[in-house]
Amino acid sequence: MTATPSKFIKSKDVAVIGIPINAGQPRQGVEKGPAKLIEFGLLNQLEEMGWKTHHTSNEELVVKLQPKHDPDVLNLKQPKWVSAVTKTISEQVRSSAIDGKFVLTLGGDHSLGLASVSGVFAAYPDACLIWVDAHSDINTPASSPSGNIHGCPIAFLTGIAEDHPDFRWVKPCLDAQRLVYIGLRDIDDGEKKIIKEKNIKAFSMHHVDKYGIGKVVDIALDHVNPDRNRPIHLSFDVDALDPSVAPSTGTPVRGGLTFREGHYICEALAETGLLVSADIVEVNPDLVDEMAAFQTIQVGCSLARCCLGESLL
Ligand SMILES: NC(=[NH2+])NCCC[C@H](N)C(=O)O
Numbered sequence: 312m313t314a315t316p317s318k319f320i321k322s323k324d325v326a327v328i329g330i331p332i333n334a335g336q337p338r339q340g341v342e343k344g345p346a347k348l349i350e351f352g353l354l355n356q357l358e359e360m361g362w363k364t365h366h367t368s369n370e371e372l373v374v375k376l377q378p379k380h381d382p383d384v385l386n387l388k389q390p391k392w393v394s395a396v397t398k399t400i401s402e403q404v405r406s407s408a409i410d411g412k413f414v415l416t417l418g419g420d421h422s423l424g425l426a427s428v429s430g431v432f433a434a435y436p437d438a439c440l441i442w443v444d445a446h447s448d449i450n451t452p453a454s455s456p457s458g459n460i461h462g463c464p465i466a467f468l469t470g471i472a473e474d475h476p477d478f479r480w481v482k483p484c485l486d487a488q489r490l491v492y493i494g495l496r497d498i499d500d501g502e503k504k505i506i507k508e509k510n511i512k513a514f515s516m517h518h519v520d521k522y523g524i525g526k527v528v529d530i531a532l533d534h535v536n537p538d539r540n541r542p543i544h545l546s547f548d549v550d551a552l553d554p555s556v557a558p559s560t561g562t563p564v565r566g567g568l569t570f571r572e573g574h575y576i577c578e579a580l581a582e583t584g585l586l587v588s589a590d591i592v593e594v595n596p597d598l599v600d601e602m603a604a605f606q607t608i609q610v611g612c613s614l615a616r617c618c619l620g621e622s623l624l
């Protein structure tokens with residue numbers, strides 16, 4: 312039996328919250344990610360590690376919350392649907408976290424970071440955020456070249472985004488100095504400007520090559536969590552991994568993290584005893600082919616297990 316990954320988590324109870332949303336980006340299929348991870352056996356795997364699982368699929372909820380009419384507002388696509396889903400589920404995340412459960416959210420596109428991060432920070436205001444991704448997802452409504460909200464959650468969570476009528480519920484809960492990126496390699500010009508201006512700590516793949524993943528995680532933690540006393544939320548976009556490792560994802564970018572580098576991040580964060588929650592997002596089982604989908608789902612499950620303490624001695 313493995314240890315609990317966090318001194319903030321009293322018992323080995325994990326809330327597994329599916330967020331089957333695709334409205335933050337244009338490709339169908341990503342809404343099937345959570346169900347596929349569960350179908351593959353994720354809950355049983357966690358139970359075998361000694362965790363009591365509390366699963367919410369949210370499948371009916373997400374469908375029910377789709378508005379009849381959802382036109383672009385200030386450049387953003389499907390803002391009402393994304394807003395309604397993330398606002399509602401943010402409350403589920405908050406109450407599970409306050410309950411002392413580890414919160415594992417499964418995606419779904421990365422707009423769901425609005426739900427997970429705002430929910431976790433409502434429960435743990437002094438938390439920090441480790442965002443593992445090929446992308447920085449910090450576009451504002453004005454800077455976004457695509458209008459896809461999965462490229463924007465960090466801008467809302469840090470309060471950098473321009474006022475947007477559908478996202479006024481998102482409190483600027485995240486201090487830019489409590490955020491660190493790992494795995495970046497495809498950043499829009501507007502995002503680069505924001506990252507520079509706000510002095511946000513970012514480790515691109517260049518830094519992973521230069522220092523090695525062990526050192527990168529150490530320096531990242533020294534920055535956001537110098538005294539190793541803050542709760543940690545990990546948001547893991549599977550496109551941070553190389554497409555040869557996680558091919559079934561909507562915005563793959565060459566030159567990503569290896570299988571071990573990705574798992575090392577999860578293991579090292581679990582090892583701190585400070586990890587309270589994690590997202591595994593952007594698993595799209597409809598992309599490429601069946602083998603690719605199987606491989607990506609398998610990786611998603613093993614990343615989740617590592618967050619919950621698998622491979623800690
Ligand atoms: N979560 C993701 N995969 N995000 C990709 C974002 C791509 C691009 N930067 C955009 O804003 O449209």
Ligand SMILES: [Mn+2]
Pocket residue numbers: 421444446448461548
């Ligand atoms: Mn992302």
Ligand SMILES: [Mn+2]
Pocket residue numbers: 444445446548550551562593
């Ligand atoms: Mn990404």
